[in-house]
Amino acid sequence: MTTDFLSLDELKQKIHVLLQSLYPNSDPEALTEACLGAIGKRLNSDVVAPERLWSERDCLLITYGNSVRESGHKPLDTLQNFLHENLQGVFTAVHILPFFPHSSDDGFAVIDYTQVDPELGEWDDINALAQDFKLMADLVINHVSSQSLWFRNFQYGKEPGRDYFVEADPNYDLSMVVRPRTSPLLRKTDTADGVKHVWCTFSHDQVDVDFRNEKVLLEYLGIIGRYLDEGAQWIRLDAVAFLWKELGTSSIHLPQTHDVVKLIRLLTEYKNAHALLISETNVPNRENLTYFGNSNEAHIIYNFSLPPLVIHALLASDCTYLKSWMMSMPPSPVGCTYLNFTASHDGIGLRPAEGLLSDDELTQMLQTLESFGGKISWRTDADGNAKAYEANISLYDAFKGTYQGTDRWQVERLIASQAIMLAVEGIPAFYFHSLFATPNDYDKLETTGHNRSINRRNWSLSDLNARIQEAGGPGQRVFDELRRLIKIRGKQPAFHPNATQFTLHLRPEIFAFWRQSMRRTQSIFCIYNLSDQQQELNLADINLISTENWQDLISGQVISDLYGKMELAPYQCLWLTNYSDPSA
Template sequence: MHQSSAPLPIREILQQKVVDHLKFIYPQLEVEPIANELARLMRLDEDCQSPLAHKNLWDQTDIAVITYGNSILNDNQPPLKTLHHFLQSHFPMLINTVHILPFFPYTSDDGFAVSAYKQVDPSLGDWSDILRISTDFHLMADLVINHCSAQHDWFINYQQGADPGSDFFVEMDPEEDLSKVVRPRITPLLRATTTPTGTKHVWCTFGHDQIDLNFANPKVLAKIVDIIRLYLDMGVRIFRLDAVAFIWKKLGTNCLNLAETHEIVRLLRTLIEHANPNAVIITETNIPNRENLSYFGNANEAHCIYNFSLPPLLVNTLVTGNCRYLKNWLMGMPPAQNGTTYFNFIASHDGIGLRPVEGLLDDSEQQALIQTMENFGGQISWRALDDGSNKPYEINISLIDALKGTTAGEDEWQLQRFVCAHAIMLALEGIPAFYLHSLVGTTNDYERMKEHGHNRAINRRQWQEQELNEKLADPDSHHHTVFQQLRRLIQLRREQPAFHPNATQFTLHLGDQIFAFWRQSQDRRQSIFCLNNISDQTQTVSLNAINLIGTDQWKDLVSNAIFDDMLATLTLNPYQTLWISNRW
């Protein structure tokens, strides 16, 4: 009788997976030694765990906040301690995940030109502060993977012909045809740099202080893996792969989303999840929607992808009073399979990206949106096209100012419109993430923008903790109103199984002024009909139109209204949200 062989040990299975990844990335190299080195750096030869496929590492209680380490200041303590205290004080049992934007030493781009990956910026605190935060929250940190600062030791060594670094960067002949390369900036792609062997031209996707790393060199990959291991040791559970779509370069292509890029993401996931099966990878790919979706792979790349199309589509919906484009997009979004989900946000430290709505909003719609945002004090950042022209890349504005009116101008519905936007985000399939400044209703900071000399600073205010606490406690302050209403919605969301990130979602068709969708819990016991009046006019809808099951009792979780008559007509005030549930 044939005897089946014993299953391979986890370590051998992992070794083979890593080798297979590396063979695809580096087909000309002997990859076994590279695989051994990566396993050693991740200490997988000491402790190798077995991740479960298609396991959801989240539920409806997962709510994230996005913040800089120094968004809230107190003169008497390091900013990271102040941030930790603020979150503990104001969001107990509400926020369980915190994304601290790059907290490392840097030279520009508010942290994304990292000059030392293994240090905490001393102006913020130290690793002990990071560890303390990670004990109370799921900690999300940036892996700034595409580039490093021009002041990083690696690039300084490159300029001197020394190691490590002499072969860490992408050199390119300026006479090569690079017209197909997709750029998010208008600065020249190449930077002339003096080296011991003469002038070289190095690749700079995001600007000349951010030098692209050369992942075609496996020594660069090893350095990144070494950094990942440190971050795991320091309590990081969620890795945000910054600008990952750009990391592989190949002449004659657009150098975006290349096959090698996807394979590197798969490799990093394999290494990370065998070190910590509860760790999560999120890809930050501010690109058209279809390309963004590709980073799910077959549930073997990113656990989560940023839902980059949501912010511009939702803002467009609320300032036009028409949800047609948002509804069409939602119908076309595939449900995320178990083990993956969307990372939903509607405001961030950057701006409202316009690339993610390419193919979703036509040029005239985009131009109307841009003009409206400029009318509300927003600024426009640009990118270079291959014909030498420039095109709007993102709108820089605080979300509360972006929603201060409609295309017709400012009106009295700003706060209702702003809360409605967040109610929609909270109810959609995926994990919701609040930008800290949205939670507290921060408006455009023109002074900071002028001081820093770049548009994105308009939405990166630094609050003094005492001043912010006073505003949040003042019932007459819009900060108080926003804060309290959003806290209540967060609490409601956390209590609903139908708002699990992977619960069923279907788009409802109730006209262009009511954006509506249905969520059903994974055990099918709870249904929630989410109705949002996205216009500045009162709207009506018949309960019969949303097909409520008559044998159930239904209640709006937001207003606590109970619906007994299935033939009744509902009236929704401007920007009102209803979460009609059969279970509460």
């Protein structure tokens, strides 16, 4: 539900209640007005029905602003030209990863939230992209760069920033704190008031801000307002699970964190009824699902368990774990949906596979990915033990082979993984490099020393064009087929992000599920051969309705015998539908 169903007084009352809980020592009425002032003037107050927030046409591209470069041109300008020439009408939305001045982590240590990195371009370039696509912008909400004005002011005891950061006594037992890194949690910092120890969940260049201070909340509301004013429509809450800190707790998923997300949703929808919040919480599946709230937190949550499970299924030629997880996933609540992805600028998260893959299966998968050139990044658990946090590898190279070793089916496995993602309930999101079958970037890995660099290649425009134009090459094959599949998907009502989904029970080598449009006019049976062997499919096992005509959307094959058999080639994908007029 959007705030347009609320009167302004009702909206203020909801904000008032949340602020009273978060900041009991503040004047909630004055703080409510301050929040409305910080988010800024309304841009759009149209009523938006939940089912119209997105459609089967929506597809997101995830990219850095400098993923493709051309000498003498601003990277954002080069990116827009490449997207316009090659991907206009394919993608409806683009996530430009942090495009602000930064000091590390390829943008996620933000120095200044209000500026575009001059090495990329300027706000006009961001505005131009927002004219062609729904634009997703990152709100790096948990931490700022140690080179930011706020942190420098903290060191000098000046405003703004003097009281914006979380301090802790290094002698206090902080072993309960959940973290995704192995570096020390506290950073020793010299200040005008002496030595202080500040909280750093990720790295010592990324210093956590203190949302227990209402001034910090107002700063970030102002930043959200600025992004919406500049054309962003989707706001990604980066690492939001760690937002609120309390000594003596895990400092992850605290009730106050959920209250802040609820507050941001109310104010974001007030500002622009078409704006969407996306939570980025790379955590076990059940924890991730909590960020839907009661349809009052994130509109969209990343489907973090999908990447490791899809990769495992294709490496093992076995959908058992993927199918079990899919059966356990609840339909998204009204006004919410999933963001499905199989690769991103980060590695393949392993925490979302906890409780879903056995330790032996996880170990075998990681050993296989390492044999394909991947790297493993680690975290420290509450007992001080090192645990695998993510696998760093390009998606293309993750599919060099199976548990049996390398083979000739690398391209087919990559395409199959993306065809699964395209059909699963939710909105599909493609990482830039998956479109071109980009291999591991060992040169960048060696230059930076950071494992994640292996999947963050910077293409020159000429080299990228050569890759997608090389007849019969992996880049050309993948690029052309994925664009075709995305366009097919966009015409199918049964692929609406909230359309019904049921998992089918076939044999382990064949993963299958059924989608039905919300008006029940279309069914699609999505069937995938996960093996390098031909598989026989008995059509009677999927129970196609005999009074309707069926065809495969991908190959165009018409199914003449509904009780016959089909031979599935290695890694072949079927989208069997009864819908004869996709333009209707």
